[in-house]
Each structure stands twice: as structure tokens, then as C-alpha cells.
Amino acid sequence: MLKEFKNFIMTGNVIEFAVAVIMAGAVGLVVNGFVSDIVMPVVGHFAGGMDFANLKVVLTEAAGTEGSEGYVAENAIRWGAWVNTIVNLIIVGFVMFIIVKAYNKTKTPPAPPAPSGPSQEELLAEIRDLLKKQ
Template identity: 70%
Template sequence: MFKEFKDFIMTGNVIDLAVAVLLAGAMGLVVSGFVNDIMMPFVGHFSGGLDFAEMKVVLDEAVLAADGTIAKPENAVMYGKWINAIINLIIVGFVLFMIVKAYNKTKTPPAPAAPEAPKGPTQEELLIQIRDLLKK
């Protein structure tokens, strides 16, 4: 059973998948850094300094104890974080669109198919021509 497991793990597909997962995780960090640290300040600037992450609807206020500590935390719907996630999706989608568009421009277009040679007469047409010539 150990040998079968070793053979399974060492196949190319599993190793390729592991590499893809690790690269996707690293790429996720790069993309989230780009969106959060570069693009979102622009969004905040053009929206008048509004921070969407702080937008919420409070359902239950926080309850403070006599000593000032929080006895019961606030219960709120954080819809601003959802708005941030949608903005992130739009930004990432646009960046990926631009990357794919640039990649497609680098690919060479397929060579146009050579026009088919005109087909000659069929065997029946040739026999008809021969028959007509013999009649003359």
C-alpha cells in the first residue's frame, strides 16, 4: 500500500497540481497586495476619502461592563467589506482581461488555409466527353 501511495504521489499530475496550488497562493498574495495597497487608495481618493470597509448596519450595540471592557461585542452587518470585495473582483477581472488581451496579441495568427485546387471533371464527365467526341 505504501508503494502504491508513493507511485501516486510521484506521478507528474500530482506534482504539477502541487506546484499550481503553491503558485496560485503566491499569486493571490501579489494580487491582493496590488488591489489593497495600490488600487484601493485611488478608489478611496476618487470617492472622497470614503472607506467602504467601515460601512455597516449595527443590529445590536456593544455592551460594556462596569470596568469599561466589552461584555458583549457589537453585532453588525458589514456590507462595506462586501462592497470592497466587489471592487476587488472588478479590478482583478480588468487586470486579467488586459493580461489575456496582451497575451493574445503576442500569439501569431494561424496561417490562412491554402485555397483548394479546383477539382477536375469527374470520371462520368470524362466518359461523356469521350463519347461525344467519338460520335463526331
């Protein structure tokens, strides 16, 4: 059983999958950094300098001092953070679309299909007609 497990782990598919997962995590960090550090400040600038993450509907105000006995944290619907998440999803999807499109352009195009000549019946009819002329 240990030998079978070793063979399974050492196959190319498992190793390639592991590398793909690690690379996907790294690409995800790069894309999320691009969105949060470059794109979202631009979106916030054009939205009047507003940071969507701070937008919320407070259901219950905080009571007391944080860290003291009897402290009750604020209860709020943070809809601005949700808007940020939706914008991030759209931007990440667009960036991934651009990456896949660029990758597909680097692939070699498939070989064009071989030109189809006349069918066997057409060739036989042509031979027949030539023999009739002789």
C-alpha cells in the same frame, strides 16, 4: 499499493498541478496586494476620502468595556466591507483577464490550414475534357 502511490505522485501531472496551485496562491497575493494597496486608496480618494470598510448599519450597540465581564460586542451589518469585496472581485477579474490576454498573445498562432485545391471530381472532369480535345 505504496509503489502505485509513488508512481501516481511522481507523474508529471500531479507535480505540475502542485506547482500551479502554489503559483496561483502567489499570484493571488500579488493581485490582492495591488487591489488593496494601490487601487482601493484611489477609489476611496475619488469617493470623497471615504473608506467603504467602515460603513455599517448597527443593529445593537456595544455594551460595557471590552475584556470586562458582561461585555456585549457590537452587532452590525458591515455592508461597506461587502462593497469592498465586490470591488476587489471586479478588479481581480479584470487583472486576471489582462494577464490571460497577454499570455494568449505570447502563444504561437496556429498554422494556417492547407489551401484546399480542386476536388477529385473536378480533376477527373478536367482530365476527361483534355482527353476529349486530343
